[in-house]
Amino acid sequence: MTTYRIASIPGDGIGVDVVAQAREVLDRAGSLHGFDFAWTDFDWSCERFLKTGAMMPADGLDQLRDHDAVFLGAIGFPGVPDHVSLWGLLIPIRRAFRQYVNLRPVRLLPGVVSPLAGRSADELEIVIVRENSEGEYSQIGGRHNSGQPDEFAVQQAVFTRVGVSRVIRYAFELARTRGGQLCSATKSNGIIHSMPFWDEVFASIAAEYPDVRSEQSHVDALAARMVLRPDTLDVIVGSNLFGDILSDISAAIVGGLGTAPAANLNPERDFPSMFEPVHGSAPDIAGKGIANPVAQILTGAMMLDHLGETAAAEAVSAAVDAVLASGVRTPDLGGNATTTSVGNAISEALK
Incomplete structure (x- = not known):
């Protein structure tokens, strides 16, 4: 069985909430398609910056280098200027690993107006x-x-x-x-x-x-x-x-940033690529259980495709479509479902 080494950086705000759900969906997809993940957790975030004065340690890039991909939630929080968080984490990773393509596909998902x-x-x-x-x-x-x-x-x-x-x-x-x-x-x-x-x-x-x-x-x-x-x-x-x-x-x-995935790609695959949704950290709703995990989950599907697990990627996208079409949606899409219930429904739809 193939095992993919993934660096997981939930980051700030709702990043923590949605990464947890996306990882469960990806683990489920792996179990159904004959591969698994070895997740390495990193607490790099604005919270870390406020404690240590740095978004990530000095050897952070070396810690990421041997992974197959980086799975990022969101970065940014009140009290840390955006240019500090961006240039302290995202841009150094993008440039050191020559992720010169930022790929952002969008489509109108079922049930979304x-x-x-x-x-x-x-x-x-x-x-x-x-x-x-x-x-x-x-x-x-x-x-x-x-x-x-x-x-x-x-x-x-x-x-x-x-x-x-x-x-x-x-x-x-x-x-x-x-x-x-x-x-x-x-x-x-x-x-x-x-x-x-x-x-x-x-x-x-x-x-x-x-x-x-x-x-x-x-x-x-x-x-x-x-x-x-x-x-x-x-x-x-x-x-x-x-x-x-x-x-x-x-x-x-x-329909909004809550449905939009993205990837920072090194097309030559000399370095790991990094996958992050378009949305920000939304600190005003962090921890309330209402953040939309769809963008993070579809970002995970992009990661699967990049890793060569095309069938699993298509299955995850289809599961997202099925759940949204059934009416299970978070408040930003006009529903009343929680972050966890949407994630669980997508995992179940993978059957």
Whole structure:
């Protein structure tokens, strides 16, 4: 029997609640499909930061390196600035392990009502491929003349040919396996250097994929199109910032962040990939038993697929669909079920 070594980081807030349920579903899926998990628990979180001054230990990356994947809940809590928690845990893992693809698929799940009136499930299925290692989220820059009337901040965006090419090529390959359609998010009419460079790289790679219908769209127009004409979109590729924003919009139009999974992928598999849902830690409902575990469970399905357990991944997704269609839903989806009852129902549906 294959055993997968998974680093489990529940993190903060509802991350603790939903990871527990997702792990039970994944263990159940493994028992039915002939594999199991060796979970290693890590308490890396904002709570740890407040106690020790660090989100994770100095050798944290070395502790993760030999695992097959990292399963993350959510990071963030009042009292710890978001940039501290993000740069203290998530970004170091993403960059050290070359997880340059942030993959965020969304679809309208059974029984879930989209805020877009009259849209059916077949019109609301989009995948965002977000560049995850450079772009607008760089460390280059600083603040000067702090506290003075002439104080200013400089933030440098970084776009390399290697970084842009590899994420765009990944998006083209993904589009080939789906509807053969890819849209690139740009803003070359206003950002004079980095975005024309992005566009040029996109156009050069598009020439290698004549079977994929490719187009470019300014990100503001694309955001509007996602709301007004989502049925015209399939795979979208964007820079770190644009992909981040567009993925939240895509999650919102299919019913909310509580249903949206995500993965930070090292496609070459030289390092472990990290799987985390789109939603945040929602500290206001943490521990109340009402957090929606669906996004974390579907994130687990993405992890199964990455590990090569495709049948198990499809079974988990089907179980989620069946449970939601039956009316078992948490309050954010208009139901009254608890975190645990939804998780248990999905585990049972795996039979």
